[in-house]
Amino acid sequence: MINASLARLADYPFTRLAQLLQPVAPPGGLTALALSVGEPQHAPPALLAETLSASADGWNRYPQVNGTPALREAIAGWLKRRYRLAEGTIDPDRAILPLSGTREGLFLLAQLSAPGEPTDRPPAVLLPNPFYAAYEGAAVIAGAEPVFLDATAATGFLPDLDALDRDLLDRTRLFYLCTPANPQGAAADAAYLARAIGLARRHGFILAVDECYAEIYDRTPPTGALEVAGAMDGGALDNLLVFHSLSKRSNAAGLRSGFVAGDPRLIAAFAQLRSYAMAGMPLAIQAASAALWNDDAHVEENRARYRAAFDAAHQAIGDRFGFYRPDGGFFLWLDVGDGESAARDLWQAEGLRVLPGAYITRPDRAGRNHGAPYIRVALVHDSAIVADAMARLTDFLDQRLAHRRTGS
Structure with a gap:
C-alpha cells in the first residue's frame, strides 16, 4: 500500500x-x-570536467558512504577558510559527511531525529514559511508535525525565535533554518544564530542550518552557524548540523554533490542511517568535488x-x-x-x-x-x-x- x-x-x-x-x-x-x-x-569551471576525466578509473569501484579522506579534507579546508574557524573546530574524520546533493541529507535528517517510540503528541519539526519543499516532505513522511514559522518582512524574512513557546520547543525534534533564506535572501546574523543554537541545546532538538546559498552574496559574506558555534562554549558543535552544496557555489547542480558537517555524534548516526538508505558518492565525483572545494577563484x-x-x-x-x-x-x-x-x-x-x-x-x-x-x-x-x-x-x-x- x-x-x-x-x-x-x-x-x-x-x-x-x-x-x-x-x-x-x-x-x-x-x-x-x-x-x-x-x-x-x-x-561550471573547467576543472570539474578535467578532474572527472582524470578520475575515470574509479567508476568500477563501490565508494564508501563517509567519503574519501581527500574530499573530507578539502571540505574541512574550505570551511576553515570561509568561516575563519579555529584549528580543531572541524575534525574531517568525525564532523563531515559527504552527500549526493543536500536534498537527500535534509530529507533523511527527519528520519534521524524522529523518536523511536510512540508519544502522546507528535514530534514537531520547525521550518520557515516560505520553505523548501524537502523540509515539509521530510517532516510528514517521518510522522512528525510540520510547524510553519512565518518569515515575512515584519520578521526580517526569518522566523521569529521569540514567538516560539516552551511547549512547542519541548516537543521539537528538528528545526530547519535556511540562511540566506530561500526565497527572500535574508541572512541570519551571529546573534540570531547563537540564539537558535542555544534553543536547540536547551530543548534537545537538532538545528539544521541549510547554507546552500552562502557563497552567492552581494557584498558581505553571510555569517555561518559553524563560526558562531565555534565562538560559543569552547567551540562545541552539539545539536548543530550545517548543509552545503556545490550546485550554486560552482554551477554544478548536475554533479549532485554536497555535505553535512557539525556535531560528531549526529554525523556518526547520520552515516549509519545513510549506509542503509543511500549509496556512496561515486569516486570520480568525489575527486571533482574535492577539486572544487579547494578552489575559491x-x-x-x-x-x-x-x-x-x-x-x-x-x-x-x-x-x-x-x-x-x-x-x-x-x-x-x-x-x-x-x-x-x-x-x-x-x-x-x-x-x-x-x-x-x-x-x-x-x-x-x-x-x-x-x-x-x-x-x-x-x-x-x-x-x-x-x-x-x-x-x-x-x-x-x-x-x-x-x-x-x-x-x-
Missing part, C-alpha cells in the same frame, strides 16, 4: 506550476525563459556574474514591487499583488516562467497565505538575458496594474 502520509502533502510546487501553466501557451516570436527554478545557467567569478545580474534587475525594476537586493542567494521576491495570476499571465504574455509565492508558503492559523502576493524570480542567467527578461516583466506588470486601476 502507498504510505498514507503522502496524502497529507500538497502537490509539489513545480507540479502545481506545470498545472497552472498547462492551459496557456507562451507567445510566438519571444524566447521563453525559465526563471522559476534555482538552476544556475553559468558554465571560480566562486568569486561566479559572484561577480550574479552581482551583474542584480545590477541589471535593479536598473529595470527600480523600487517597484518591493524590489531589494538580498543578503544572499539569487532570487527576487517580488510583491505583485496576486502571485498566481501574475505567473500565469507572465507566461502567456511574455514567455517568462516564474513561481507563485503561495506554492512555497502555507497559510497561517488565520488562513492567510503570506506568500500569495509574491512571485519568486531566479536570476540564474547572464546579465544581458536578465536585463531583457526584467524589462519584459516590469513593462508587463506595469501595464497590468494600470489596466486594473482604470478597470479597462
Whole structure:
C-alpha cells in the first residue's frame, strides 16, 4: 500500500506550476525563459570536467558512504577558510559527511531525529514559511508535525525565535533554518544564530542550518552557524548540523554533490542511517568535488556574474514591487499583488516562467497565505538575458496594474 502520509502533502510546487501553466501557451516570436527554478545557467569551471576525466578509473569501484579522506579534507579546508574557524573546530574524520546533493541529507535528517517510540503528541519539526519543499516532505513522511514559522518582512524574512513557546520547543525534534533564506535572501546574523543554537541545546532538538546559498552574496559574506558555534562554549558543535552544496557555489547542480558537517555524534548516526538508505558518492565525483572545494577563484567569478545580474534587475525594476537586493542567494521576491495570476499571465504574455509565492508558503492559523502576493524570480542567467527578461516583466506588470486601476 502507498504510505498514507503522502496524502497529507500538497502537490509539489513545480507540479502545481506545470498545472497552472498547462492551459496557456507562451507567445510566438519571444524566447521563453525559465526563471522559476534555482538552476544556475553559468558554465561550471573547467576543472570539474578535467578532474572527472582524470578520475575515470574509479567508476568500477563501490565508494564508501563517509567519503574519501581527500574530499573530507578539502571540505574541512574550505570551511576553515570561509568561516575563519579555529584549528580543531572541524575534525574531517568525525564532523563531515559527504552527500549526493543536500536534498537527500535534509530529507533523511527527519528520519534521524524522529523518536523511536510512540508519544502522546507528535514530534514537531520547525521550518520557515516560505520553505523548501524537502523540509515539509521530510517532516510528514517521518510522522512528525510540520510547524510553519512565518518569515515575512515584519520578521526580517526569518522566523521569529521569540514567538516560539516552551511547549512547542519541548516537543521539537528538528528545526530547519535556511540562511540566506530561500526565497527572500535574508541572512541570519551571529546573534540570531547563537540564539537558535542555544534553543536547540536547551530543548534537545537538532538545528539544521541549510547554507546552500552562502557563497552567492552581494557584498558581505553571510555569517555561518559553524563560526558562531565555534565562538560559543569552547567551540562545541552539539545539536548543530550545517548543509552545503556545490550546485550554486560552482554551477554544478548536475554533479549532485554536497555535505553535512557539525556535531560528531549526529554525523556518526547520520552515516549509519545513510549506509542503509543511500549509496556512496561515486569516486570520480568525489575527486571533482574535492577539486572544487579547494578552489575559491571560480566562486568569486561566479559572484561577480550574479552581482551583474542584480545590477541589471535593479536598473529595470527600480523600487517597484518591493524590489531589494538580498543578503544572499539569487532570487527576487517580488510583491505583485496576486502571485498566481501574475505567473500565469507572465507566461502567456511574455514567455517568462516564474513561481507563485503561495506554492512555497502555507497559510497561517488565520488562513492567510503570506506568500500569495509574491512571485519568486531566479536570476540564474547572464546579465544581458536578465536585463531583457526584467524589462519584459516590469513593462508587463506595469501595464497590468494600470489596466486594473482604470478597470479597462
